[in-house]
Amino acid sequence: MPKPPPIREQYGAAGTGAVAVLVFLNILWAGANPAALVMMQNHRPEWVAAFRFIGAGAMLALLLAVPAARRTLAPRFPRHLPHLLTAAAIGVMGVPAAYICYFWGAKLSTATEATLLVSSSPIFYALLARLWLAERFPAEKTLGITLGIVGVWVIVNKGWLLQEFSGATLGNLLVLLGVLIESVNVVVAKSLAMRYSGVALLTIEACCAAVSLTVISLLFAGAPNLRWTPLDAGMWFYLAFVCTVFAFSIWFYLMERAPVGAMGVTIFAQTPAAAFIGYFLLREELHPTIWLGAGLIIGGILLTLRAKPVSTAAARGGARDREPA
Numbered sequence: 001m002p003k004p005p006p007i008r009e010q011y012g013a014a015g016t017g018a019v020a021v022l023v024f025l026n027i028l029w030a031g032a033n034p035a036a037l038v039m040m041q042n043h044r045p046e047w048v049a050a051f052r053f054i055g056a057g058a059m060l061a062l063l064l065a066v067p068a069a070r071r072t073l074a075p076r077f078p079r080h081l082p083h084l085l086t087a088a089a090i091g092v093m094g095v096p097a098a099y100i101c102y103f104w105g106a107k108l109s110t111a112t113e114a115t116l117l118v119s120s121s122p123i124f125y126a127l128l129a130r131l132w133l134a135e136r137f138p139a140e141k142t143l144g145i146t147l148g149i150v151g152v153w154v155i156v157n158k159g160w161l162l163q164e165f166s167g168a169t170l171g172n173l174l175v176l177l178g179v180l181i182e183s184v185n186v187v188v189a190k191s192l193a194m195r196y197s198g199v200a201l202l203t204i205e206a207c208c209a210a211v212s213l214t215v216i217s218l219l220f221a222g223a224p225n226l227r228w229t230p231l232d233a234g235m236w237f238y239l240a241f242v243c244t245v246f247a248f249s250i251w252f253y254l255m256e257r258a259p260v261g262a263m264g265v266t267i268f269a270q271t272p273a274a275a276f277i278g279y280f281l282l283r284e285e286l287h288p289t290i291w292l293g294a295g296l297i298i299g300g301i302l303l304t305l306r307a308k309p310v311s312t313a314a315a316r317g318g319a320r321d322r323e324p325a
Contacts, residue, residue, distance in 0.1 A: 004080040007194045011257050025247045032243045033111035035235040044221040045103035050213035055240030057210035060203040076197035091208025094185040101178030108171025117175045121267050124183040151296030198252025
């Protein structure tokens with residue numbers, strides 16, 4: 001069995017230019033749930049997720065048909081079997097579970113609330129770092145995570161206390177479950193991206209997710225609706241190419257060296273973008289608790305940023321201890 005390549009040097013911060021790029025990517029991702037909702041007017045949520053990754057997987061596979069891209073990426077695909085199986089498992093199980101939760105949740109709730117809940121991801125990245133890497137928690141980080149969780153609670157319940165368990169509540173809980181699943185996906189993928197090409201990993205995950213989601217959709221949603229409107233095609237292109245192939249290729253490339261925590265913080269850029277898109281394009285109501293919850297989430301994220309991180313050597317040692325064998 002081939003030995004895995006060594007872990008490449010990791011930067012201590014994402015850098016100003018990288019952060020600006022990541023903010024731009026998150027503004028693009030803020031339109032993903034509205035685009036999915038438009039497609040779900042004619043298609044089941046399972047098939048919307050499947051169409052997204054069928055398109056993305058096909059585009060990334062075609063990229064490998066270009067000789068220059070193949071020469072660059074082929075040597076950096078995982079050849080160490082446990083690492084290859086880990087990347088495939090994320091695509092077969094992790095990605096489908098997260099996106100079915102996202103799209104069903106957005107269908108039952110609203111695109112605005114779904115995207116705002118996604119912006120709480122950095123809070124869960126920090127929690128996973130505590131559990132997975134055994135990082136110490138300064139008081140500021142503990143307070144930040146607490147504020148973020150309170151913000152999620154306010155958005156899910158539309159207030160401090162749960163008044164009624166409605167379909168929208170279930171939708172928000174599904175989105176939150178998707179956030180938890182994708183946070184695990186990101187942390188595991190980061191341990192692989194420290195050794196291999198991020199775009200190569202994305203290609204494996206997207207192709208495996210396309211097959212898995214197609215099987216799931218056929219089993220639970222029946223045959224797909226192949227009568228697409230021009231609007232469906234436009235939203236599909238946005239989901240498959242803009243949000244997945246383009247945006248995730250850059251995200252995975254940066255993840256090869258930049259810390260996930262610093263990258264994850266830029267997700268809060270989705271908060272104002274989601275409110276704008278949901279209100280002006282979908283005419284979704286902006287309940288006051290949305291702003292309260294979003295403010296708590298952003299405040300919590302900023303507090304976690306202020307906390308002093310563990311040393312690079314300690315973080316690298318923890319990652320090495322817990323990465324796939």
